[in-house]
């Protein structure tokens with residue numbers, strides 16, 4: 001039986017930190033990423049892909065701000081859905097072309113995904129996730145007054161050192177899980193829960209409502225992987241390993257570890273909160289829920305890591 005791998009792609013898979021984010025740049029990065037995905041397909045893995053959207057949502061939010069005197073500005077849930085379509089399309093197009101060259105006709109489908117969160121999640125009380133453009137203090141306070149945004153100073157100095165912050169609640173459930181499973185059964189390569197999915201809450205009558213919040217894409221990736229009973233959760237980022245004592249003289253790469261060892265390292269504070277922390281948390285949750293293994297490595301090392309030769313591998 002071929003194994004189902006959920007692949008969480010980091011920011012660098014679509015836009016490098018130093019790039020502006022032109023369509024050409026993004027397609028070039030996606031092409032490099034897709035080369036790895038095509039190799040995984042050739043090795044017989046079934047694939048469900050998820051991805052970040054920070055830079056794309058950031059740029060779209062700037063367009064909402066700058067264009068608001070000409071066309072209505074769209075809220076964050078819609079911006080999130082827009083980036084799922086945008087990035088999904090780039091992968092659909094690029095993968096399709098690669099497979100065409102190999103004479104393979106594989107359906108590739110993006111599912112715009114809604115992810116249930118609890119409206120009482122503590123992060124709604126104290127939002128933590130900066131989004132969109134940087135503002136001066138005056139601009140930020142004006143937006144606070146006019147639009148009810150929560151704004152915070154995010155850098156100690158600089159002229160524009162304020163940003164809007166939004167809650168980053170825990171993902172609970174993938175609303176489109178059954179549809180995604182059916183597509184995987186039909187042998188499609190599926191792209192889902194991009195940018196962590198659009199966060200939605202349940203209304204009193206059981207219906208759902210989109211929220212202005214951002215879900216961590218690795219944590220949502222774990223919920224996605226669990227809900228389709230994936231064998232492997234592969235988190236691809238810009239480092240080959242998670243490390244102990246990250247950035248210090250005694251930094252040490254982490255190879256194969258158990259869940260208990262990962263939990264201990266997490267408690268000891270080796271993983272930064274907004275970056276490696278959620279990856280380790282997501283990996284631990286996946287293996288604890290019965291997943292075979294979770295891997296954290298770089299895009300280039302994906303295949304080697306699947307073969308057990310490199311990367312940080314968390315197993316029971």
Ligand code: ADP
Pocket residue numbers: 009010011012052236237238239241242243244245246270271272274275276277
């Ligand atoms: P992505 O876009 O892939 O989610 P992030 O920037 O969120 O990427 O996370 C990857 C980054 O996590 C690395 O580039 C590194 O700077 C940082 N990081 C924090 N703690 C660690 C650690 N203990 N080991 C390795 N990298 C770490």
Ligand code: MG
Pocket residue numbers: 010052274275
């Ligand atoms: Mg990240």
